[in-house]
Amino acid sequence: MSLSNEQVNEIAHLARLRVDEADLPEYASNLSAILSFVDAMNAADTTGVEPLAHPLEMPQRLREDAVTEENQRERFQAVAPQVEAGLYLVPRVIE
Amino acid sequence: MEWEVVIGLEIHAQLATRSKIFSGASTSYGAEPNTQACAVDLGLPGVLPVLNKGAVAMAVKLGLATGCTIAPRSEFARKNYFYPDLPKGYQISQYDLPVVHDGAVTIELDDGSTKRIGVTRAHLEEDAGKSLHEGFEGVTGIDLNRAGTPLLEIVSEPDIRSSAEAVAYMKKIHTLVRYLGICDGNMQEGSFRCDANVSVRPAGQAEFGTRTEIKNVNSFRFVQQALDHEVERQIDVIESGGKVVQETRLFDAVKGETRSMRTKEEANDYRYFPDPDLLPLEIDEALVEEVRSELPELPDAKKQRFMDDYALPAYDASVLTASRELADYFEATAEAAGGEGKLAANWVMGELSGALNKAGLDITESPVSPAMLGGMLRRVSDQTISGKIAKQVFEAMWNGEGDADTVIDKHGLKQVTDTGAIEAMIDEVIAANPEQVAQYQAGKDKLLGFFVGQVMKASKGKANPEQVNELLRKKLAE
Numbered sequence: 001m002s003l004s005n006e007q008v009n010e011i012a013h014l015a016r017l018r019v020d021e022a023d024l025p026e027y028a029s030n031l032s033a034i035l036s037f038v039d040a041m042n043a044a045d046t047t048g049v050e051p052l053a054h055p056l057e058m059p060q061r062l063r064e065d066a067v068t069e070e071n072q073r074e075r076f077q078a079v080a081p082q083v084e085a086g087l088y089l090v091p092r093v094i095e
Numbered sequence: 096m097e098w099e100v101v102i103g104l105e106i107h108a109q110l111a112t113r114s115k116i117f118s119g120a121s122t123s124y125g126a127e128p129n130t131q132a133c134a135v136d137l138g139l140p141g142v143l144p145v146l147n148k149g150a151v152a153m154a155v156k157l158g159l160a161t162g163c164t165i166a167p168r169s170e171f172a173r174k175n176y177f178y179p180d181l182p183k184g185y186q187i188s189q190y191d192l193p194v195v196h197d198g199a200v201t202i203e204l205d206d207g208s209t210k211r212i213g214v215t216r217a218h219l220e221e222d223a224g225k226s227l228h229e230g231f232e233g234v235t236g237i238d239l240n241r242a243g244t245p246l247l248e249i250v251s252e253p254d255i256r257s258s259a260e261a262v263a264y265m266k267k268i269h270t271l272v273r274y275l276g277i278c279d280g281n282m283q284e285g286s287f288r289c290d291a292n293v294s295v296r297p298a299g300q301a302e303f304g305t306r307t308e309i310k311n312v313n314s315f316r317f318v319q320q321a322l323d324h325e326v327e328r329q330i331d332v333i334e335s336g337g338k339v340v341q342e343t344r345l346f347d348a349v350k351g352e353t354r355s356m357r358t359k360e361e362a363n364d365y366r367y368f369p370d371p372d373l374l375p376l377e378i379d380e381a382l383v384e385e386v387r388s389e390l391p392e393l394p395d396a397k398k399q400r401f402m403d404d405y406a407l408p409a410y411d412a413s414v415l416t417a418s419r420e421l422a423d424y425f426e427a428t429a430e431a432a433g434g435e436g437k438l439a440a441n442w443v444m445g446e447l448s449g450a451l452n453k454a455g456l457d458i459t460e461s462p463v464s465p466a467m468l469g470g471m472l473r474r475v476s477d478q479t480i481s482g483k484i485a486k487q488v489f490e491a492m493w494n495g496e497g498d499a500d501t502v503i504d505k506h507g508l509k510q511v512t513d514t515g516a517i518e519a520m521i522d523e524v525i526a527a528n529p530e531q532v533a534q535y536q537a538g539k540d541k542l543l544g545f546f547v548g549q550v551m552k553a554s555k556g557k558a559n560p561e562q563v564n565e566l567l568r569k570k571l572a573e
Contacts, residue, residue: 053192054371054373056374059377060377061146061374062145062147062148064148064149067119067120067121069121071131076132077129082234085236086129086238087128087227087236088129088237089231090179091234092228092235093179093226
């Protein structure tokens, strides 16, 4: 399977990456190569094999429902670019 | 052309756990911004989610109450999208293997008929934070207290055929989650909200029409309005030769209509994949049994029992079992009233509910306790007071004047059942109204009501109305 430049742009947008127009063909060919590995794996006969959700053969450990975290807002916000009135500030997301 | 409406609802119920689904931060509502957002909730590097057993148990509870299959093994997946109130860049949710699936609930419609609505699945996921756009110039404020709060998304089959059925289904689930104690059901705070998928098709057609999704509706009334508007819109589009576009729409409560979200807001390509940070969730028989043993009596069973044990009509039983608190109040009242179920039902649904509504109080905040109300009803059934005087006693109890016996004593409200005393009053009334007596005796039967009224007035409402009626008839016939 081979990806078009347009599809690469779409994937980049979903990941919020800026891609140089000049680099598109190279990305397209690299990503297409990855997809052909997937094709190769898809060709394997997996009849009777259960889908694997996780490589570790164990179930999820559960924690008791108890509050164990204290308020550490000051420490977390000390490394935030911009805060006000206890809120993290980000560039405006709606018009 | 006749159109058939097809609706499916996705209800998000915020689970009433103490801590978050994947972290030990508190979930309590209304805290200072970001004081309940820990490193896991913020998605800081190096942290790992650990699943909350309480949230799992609550999902199992809902599953058992709706006859779902509890999946012995389910998985968590990442739903990827960028938004500032989602710090990790993905929401942890469940995709192809949800925790419970394939159940149903029975809804009751206004005409008394019932209908089965399938529950496709319910899955666990985390809520996002909150974006605050007001009050800032060119920036958005982010509060992550809500990030990581456990949600149960309950997905119905497309079995719903009208907005009224949709509301009945939503109310049913709302009642159920509150009975189960897994969600506080507070719609204003967003603890219980729904997305509605809706389409129309010509009556008799097998294939579904193109559907739209109405996002985030948070009241029963809005669900009805949004669906009614959207159905009408879709029919208009088709009848004028157009095609319904599959899209997400928002309900504008002020205008009472739905509008399209801009495609930029949409762009749904979530690229789900299993979350490598979380192992598969295994639920063994022991956990299922533990949860089953904690199940309370469910609304349908309670309703049937109220009809059987207290001889209540279906309508009363439905109203009284709408919430566990109301049902408990009713039962305690009926017991205190010596088992007078119908009398207790009338008072709880009538006078008490009216007074609570007026005062803006919840049943749990009633100034009149079930023991007080039941005690008063005992005085009604043993004829100490009449039903009419009872209203006066109720008001006094509501205003904190003590229990029924105290109020009856203090205000001298004991019913007059002494035949001699009532006869004396009747004689006075007859003597004072010779004209009406003549008319009555000439055949104007309706005047009996006038005489009853006069006697009751003379007794300050304390005469036993049945006795007054009986004695009046006798005296006037003389």
